[in-house]
Amino acid sequence: MGERYLRSIRLLAECMQSFEKSSAQNVRQLGFTHSQFDIIATLGNTPGMTCKDLGDKTLITKGTLTGVLDRLEQKGLIERERGCDDRRQLFVKLSAEGDAVFKEIFPQVVSKGKQRFDDYTDADYDSLERELLKLRERLLRVVD
Amino acid sequence: MGERYLRSIRLLAECMQSFEKSSAQNVRQLGFTHSQFDIIATLGNTPGMTCKDLGDKTLITKGTLTGVLDRLEQKGLIERERGCDDRRQLFVKLSAEGDAVFKEIFPQVVSKGKQRFDDYTDADYDSLERELLKLRERLLRVVD
């Protein structure tokens, strides 16, 4: 045993964890939970999307999503409107205030993260992205 | 703008998310929450560790950790014993039953994951690990 892929996954998890550790602090200080920030970041720079798409992207299940969206709506950061073509769907998008928040806090979280890459060259990014794309292709394949 | 590192981080997140999506289902079916599995996986194949170390590794804060450990102890999967050298510390380790569970469920989650890497060669792993190690080094650097 001692599956080699486990080492890669563990490395992957450690990278992600380490990045999230600092960004989570950041997000918290700004008064958002991880899920809330996830929604705002996902909606940012988009015309909006249905709850279904939002749930698929963020891995938040529909029952939970309703609650998270409720809190964001209460804060006035998002808007929900019934779809035209399919009246079962809700179209969710950032409100003007939500967009302002996105434009303010997202760069903050981003610039904090950027410090860690200060010595990465284009070639470094190239090779990293190449490997991650290869990996993602495998991971996205449906197995079951 | 359009920070290049964001693309890498997004790729990283997508890989992690995709892996967790399937493993989370798995873990749930086996009757554990993500945090609980995280603890079991972290304690597996170790002689145990202090709450502090466990918290650092899993990113679970100490207040929360107590609750998670309580539930695992209730299920008889872990044991806590007061440290000898420093009597403030608690030493946490898998019980015999916990170890059995670890040895049973971990490979299940693992083998599910392995299917996705079936065409990875040693060279593929080499290059992936090289990039992830380089990345991890940057991410672990203390910035603030």
Added chain:
DNA sequence: TATTGTTATACTCTATAACTATA
């Protein structure tokens, strides 16, 4: 019948702060 989203429930996680005991 199937799908989109809400509601309801029970449990778990989470941050935070005050606390106990050791150091």
Added chain:
DNA sequence: TATAGTTATAGAGTATAACAATA
């Protein structure tokens, strides 16, 4: 004073299932 872990609290996320409206 500082550190390791617990307790207490309020809020949020979670899975799950039943439900309404629409397709």
